[in-house]
Amino acid sequence: QVQLVESGGGLVQAGGSLRLSCAASGLTFSSYAVGWFRQAPGKEREFVGAIKRSGGTIYADSVKGRFTISRDNAKNTVYLQMNSLKPEDTATYYCAAGSAPYNIYYSDYNEYDYWGQGTQVTVSS
Secondary structure (H helix, E strand, O other): OOEEEEEOOEEEEOOOOEEEEEEEEOOOHHHOEEEEEEEOOOOOOEEEEEEOOOOOEEEOOOOOOOEEEEEEOOOOEEEEEEOOOOHHHOEEEEEEEEOOOOOOOOOOHHHOOEEEOOEEEEEEO
């Protein structure tokens, strides 16, 4: 059974940092594209970024230069390092895994097969 578990969310002041983790069991992250999404109350789920099977990363314009995605194959964990946080980054953050060719990522959440339960990030001004 596949399970993705996010952790690391919390309350932080604007300008601060958080690192989210997404640990997988039942699948090997290096064989999947892994995406991070977020959803704020009353808003649609938004693509944050993704790491391809190749290890290449892609980010939404709203987080580019502030957020970094990485993968630890030994721990089968993907990370989302978030720096220079802004109040508008407040949301529930989700990781997701999807089958994809080696150098492909997906920004459409419908392309992902497995999802974590989400972790709340709140940025105070």
